[in-house]
Amino acid sequence: MIADGDRIALFNSPTRVMKAEKLLRKAGLVCQLIPAPRQVAEGCALALRFAATEQTAIFNELGAANLPPRRLYGKHQGLLSALELTSENE
Amino acid sequence: MAIYLDNAATTFPKPESVYHALDQTGRHLAISPGRGSYSLALEAGRLVYEVRETVAEFFNIPDPSRVVFTANATEAINLALFGLLRPGDRVVSTTMEHNAVSRPLQVLASRGIEIERVPADTTGQVSAAAIREAVTNGGKIARMVVLSHCSNVTGSIQPIEEIGPWCRQQGVLFMVDAAQSAGLLPIDVQSMGIDLLAAAGHKGLLGPAGTGFLYLVEGLQPTPLIYGGTGGNSASPLMPEELPERLECGTLNTQALAGLQAGIDFVRSHGLEQIRRHKSALLEQLFFGLSRLPGIRIHGPSQVQPQGGLLSFSLAGQDPSEIGFLLDVEYDICIRTGLHCAPDAHRNIGTLPAGTLRVSPGLFNTAADIDALLRAMDRILCAKSTISA
Numbered sequence: 273m274i275a276d277g278d279r280i281a282l283f284n285s286p287t288r289v290m291k292a293e294k295l296l297r298k299a300g301l302v303c304q305l306i307p308a309p310r311q312v313a314e315g316c317a318l319a320l321r322f323a324a325t326e327q328t329a330i331f332n333e334l335g336a337a338n339l340p341p342r343r344l345y346g347k348h349q350g351l352l353s354a355l356e357l358t359s360e361n362e
Numbered sequence: 363m364a365i366y367l368d369n370a371a372t373t374f375p376k377p378e379s380v381y382h383a384l385d386q387t388g389r390h391l392a393i394s395p396g397r398g399s400y401s402l403a404l405e406a407g408r409l410v411y412e413v414r415e416t417v418a419e420f421f422n423i424p425d426p427s428r429v430v431f432t433a434n435a436t437e438a439i440n441l442a443l444f445g446l447l448r449p450g451d452r453v454v455s456t457t458m459e460h461n462a463v464s465r466p467l468q469v470l471a472s473r474g475i476e477i478e479r480v481p482a483d484t485t486g487q488v489s490a491a492a493i494r495e496a497v498t499n500g501g502k503i504a505r506m507v508v509l510s511h512c513s514n515v516t517g518s519i520q521p522i523e524e525i526g527p528w529c530r531q532q533g534v535l536f537m538v539d540a541a542q543s544a545g546l547l548p549i550d551v552q553s554m555g556i557d558l559l560a561a562a563g564h565k566g567l568l569g570p571a572g573t574g575f576l577y578l579v580e581g582l583q584p585t586p587l588i589y590g591g592t593g594g595n596s597a598s599p600l601m602p603e604e605l606p607e608r609l610e611c612g613t614l615n616t617q618a619l620a621g622l623q624a625g626i627d628f629v630r631s632h633g634l635e636q637i638r639r640h641k642s643a644l645l646e647q648l649f650f651g652l653s654r655l656p657g658i659r660i661h662g663p664s665q666v667q668p669q670g671g672l673l674s675f676s677l678a679g680q681d682p683s684e685i686g687f688l689l690d691v692e693y694d695i696c697i698r699t700g701l702h703c704a705p706d707a708h709r710n711i712g713t714l715p716a717g718t719l720r721v722s723p724g725l726f727n728t729a730a731d732i733d734a735l736l737r738a739m740d741r742i743l744c745a746k747s748t749i750s751a
């Protein structure tokens with residue numbers, strides 16, 4: 273479900289994540305809604321998955337719409353870890 | 363086929379596109395939205411989000427997540443009033459309200475909330491000046507003004523575009539019951555200073571029964587009316603802080619919301635002006651037809667003043683319920699008689715306890731329907747006068 277180099281963004285509510293997905297798709301950015309893995313979210317949250325290479329563009333788009341994610345994770349060598357909420361985490 | 367003239371209660375029939383949306387969504391996507399993350403659930407979630415966007419665009423609501431879906435206008439009104447008002451608050455309302463507003467206010471009055479009801483004139487019209495005075499009167503500025511945009515008894519249209527911006531200036535919450543006006547009159551929550559907008563989806567917006575919504579301006583955070591599952595954040599023992607989930611728990615009616623979307627699309631494609639022109643033409647025809655009847659009294663604004671999509675009347679010496687009964691059983695014509703769930707409004711216009719006969723044409727009614735009603739009225743009155751003579 274999540275590959276190395278993927279980013280996982282969590283939002284405050286299911287409606288906000290829907291809003292984010294719609295906005296990004298409209299802007300031609302590639303992303304996908306997935307169930308948030310249990311390491312990062314309690315309960316049954318949805319998360320937005322995208323490639324690390326898209327992060328800058330995606331954060332710019334979300335920032336412009338005042339829709340910042342609540343948390344961000346990256347997968348590296350099979351491990352998910354929390355990242356700072358900036359448009360770049362290289 | 364029956365002639366249905368009770369569209370103020372709920373619109374019927376709906377546009378074909380609404381039936382199509384109900385059928386297609388029911389067959390292919392009647393899935394719980396925002397629950398589960400399989401593709402169909404996501405698709406249902408996207409559909410519901412789109413309906414939220416459509417509602418937001420239609421009323422110039424800046425953020426779709428401030429649109430909370432409810433089962434009808436009544437639930438939306440209860441959600442706002444019980445969720446926000448606290449003991450010690452003062453609320454200004456009017457004597458023209460539907461029970462959906464006046465009954466919750468009555469309960470709140472017994473919980474230490476002060477209610478002031480501004481009287482309307484005999485045609486059902488409330489003045490903005492009287493509202494302003496009531497807000498600032500009483501030693502303490504009111505916390506909220508709540509009133510219906512358009513009366514379901516007289517069709518009177520209240521000057522919300524005047525009251526709202528003034529309330530905003532004063533820091534008073536402004537709540538509008540748009541049950542009768544949504545889909546008939548233009549409503550712009552931003553320019554009209556509306557903080558809370560409650561509407562039915564099943565009336566002028568042409569959606570199916572079981573739809574309605576409440577809009578809440580940014581910053582308002584009412585306590586929920588009901589508590590339960592919201593999809594995300596399930597591990598928390600508390601309701602989420604975010605809207606709409608905080609106020610929208612339990613399975614949403616995806617199918618009905620798809621119908622609401624089709625209804626609003628229909629309204630948008632025809633335009634409010636054309637819709638209003640159609641209804642006004644039928645009401646005018648009715649007004650002039652009725653004016654010839656002996657003992658007729660038409661309640662509400664005169665034809666020259668703006669009015670909503672209905673006309674209320676009574677006949678001297680006649681029981682409205684009997685006329686309504688005869689129209690139904692002998693002529694297959696459905697109109698509404700009695701108090702229309704708004705006894706305060708009838709007290710205000712002097713039609714208690716019998717109430718009035720109310721005719722509310724829909725988009726699909728024609729001049730022939732109004733002619734049929736007028737002919738039936740003639741015959742009923744003629745027969746009654748022969749019997750009593």
Ligand SMILES: Cc1ncc(COP(=O)(O)O)c(C=O)c1O
Nearest residue numbers: 434435436460462510514541562
């Ligand atoms: C002015 C007004 N407010 C509220 C309502 C209640 O609407 P609903 O039946 O959707 O709860 C109505 C419906 O008749 C109405 O006319």
